[in-house]
Amino acid sequence: MPGKTIHIAFGRGHLPVAVPEQAQVTVIRKPALPKLPDQAAAIRGALDAPVGARPLRALAAGKGSACILVCDITRPVPNRLFLRPMIEDMVASGIPLDRITVLVATGLHRPNEGEELAELIGDPWVLAEVKVVNHFARNDEDHIDLGTTPTRGTPVSIDRRFMEADLRIATGLVEPHFMAGWSGGRKVVAPGVAGHKTIRTFHSARFMEDPLAVQCNLVGNPLHEEQLQIVRMIGEVYALNTVLDEDRDLVHVTFGEIIESHLAAVEYIRGATAIPVGRRFKTVVTSSAGYPLDKTYYQTVKGMVTPLDILEPGGTLIIASQCSEGFGSAEFREAQERLVTLGPDRFLATLLAKSLAEIDEWQTEMQLKPMRRGHIQLYTTGLDDEEKRITGVETITDIDGAVAASIARHGDSAVAFIPEGPYVVPLHGVGGA
Known part of the structure; x- marks a missing residue:
């Protein structure tokens, strides 16, 4: 049965994510900052x-x-x-x-x-x-x-x-x-x-x-x-x-x-911005902060890296990014193709030998961090089938179903939501929540 709905940043608006009734939801966001009167x-x-x-x-x-x-x-x-x-x-x-x-x-x-x-x-x-x-x-x-x-x-x-x-x-x-x-x-x-x-x-x-x-x-x-x-x-x-x-x-x-x-x-x-969270989660749902940061898959990688401190090793990180402008530069696309062809370990080995990085391959290198930590699922409306393939992560079409499946797969009903994506940094082991 459906439970509550959490809205996360997506494009110029928000994406509603329905979570199962049994889910224990933790929403991680910045405290309200005082508005400037003028x-x-x-x-x-x-x-x-x-x-x-x-x-x-x-x-x-x-x-x-x-x-x-x-x-x-x-x-x-x-x-x-x-x-x-x-x-x-x-x-x-x-x-x-x-x-x-x-x-x-x-x-x-x-x-x-x-x-x-x-x-x-x-x-x-x-x-x-x-x-x-x-x-x-x-x-x-x-x-x-x-x-x-x-x-x-x-x-x-x-x-x-x-x-x-x-x-x-x-x-x-x-x-x-x-x-x-x-x-x-x-x-x-x-x-x-x-x-x-x-x-x-x-x-x-x-x-x-x-x-x-x-x-x-x-x-x-x-x-x-x-x-x-x-x-x-x-x-x-x-x-x-x-x-x-x-x-x-x-x-x-x-x-x-x-x-x-x-x-x-x-x-x-x-x-x-750095939000203390007293535990790690096997299911984390985040965004790429919406427009303009989620215009491309290139920028989306930032949203994958920021919440890693609270992702349980082997857990599932679900990220929503519109990618309204598509994938990113030709150089980034080429780096992603090499990642998919070589695999993470061999791809990293090619980078360690260089004093000058190839243009935009550093974002692919950063993607290795969440890939080493757990399973990454991407919900997007802006990539074609070939672009989805070279993301190197699993792409999904039903984010509600992905959340429910992750809860069942891990046998853990606790889910962390980070609506504002990489603009919020959740930190494990500092304080409690």
Whole structure:
């Protein structure tokens, strides 16, 4: 008999999942974060009272040009709220509009253009008044070579439009990141506007297999440490960092020196995002956080990795992801085909021999982690039969039936639901629930 229905993020809405009457359901989500009474006032306050820096108007005074980094379409950053106030501050301080560039920090993702770019920027005035362009990591000539990082020797090249600007600002969303600990801040710079060799070094097996390169961890995380060294190599860089709640409303914003302002945002969200759970589960149901993160299967892998701490070894992880844009890049598709052909062990062996990862194969490497832990089932409406085959996981068409079957198979009625997917990090063995 049917029991209760749990709604999880899926596309631009939610997917209802009916659970059997006998199921013992634990829903894991962030606590309600206090809404900002006035989002515009909060942004104004952050720009006027920065962390570790002078107010934006003072920073812009005497500068001849500026470059503002924004995340690409895969991140739901509320650019519509802050880009115009930032640009107007710069103009008021003497920087001409035609000397201000908004640069989309694509990393090695595809560019955002046309209607998608308009959606990303969210403000027609910004698109009309300043130059808005994409970063292309594969174009070596578009970057300035800064040498190598002092600790691990990562080759560093950064988009020259950012490097040559007098005022450099990164903007982004602070959320758990399954390799770098937390997104936002320094991550928008590298890999955001780094050259392909920098990015491919970050994503090589020597970084990816490091046990400290995990979500919500910055201590000893090799990716985070390299990112800090890179922003220090660049010089003066500032950042505006946003935090969203489950409704995608802005609930916190910081501005200031890139490292200090990012850490301030991390401290605000850390306690609400890393959720203590007192046990592990043989059945875990999660999402890929809905639109825009579940546009592709490539991004869906993040939702598979984040809940692993509460998945019982040998358990079943069921993930729902619309994949409205399909599979992902041609390079990711090729990596997945190799995974299916070679098997997980042989595929990983090919990665360990490389100092530079092939483009997008690192997401396939991350998929090995949930595959080692348990059985993965994917509910999607956006992949064709061949794409489903090369996911390397079991695809399902009935998520309600899959939940019921997992309960029966494991002989355990306890089910964990994570409606917001990788934006919430459940942790076993910390506290109780």
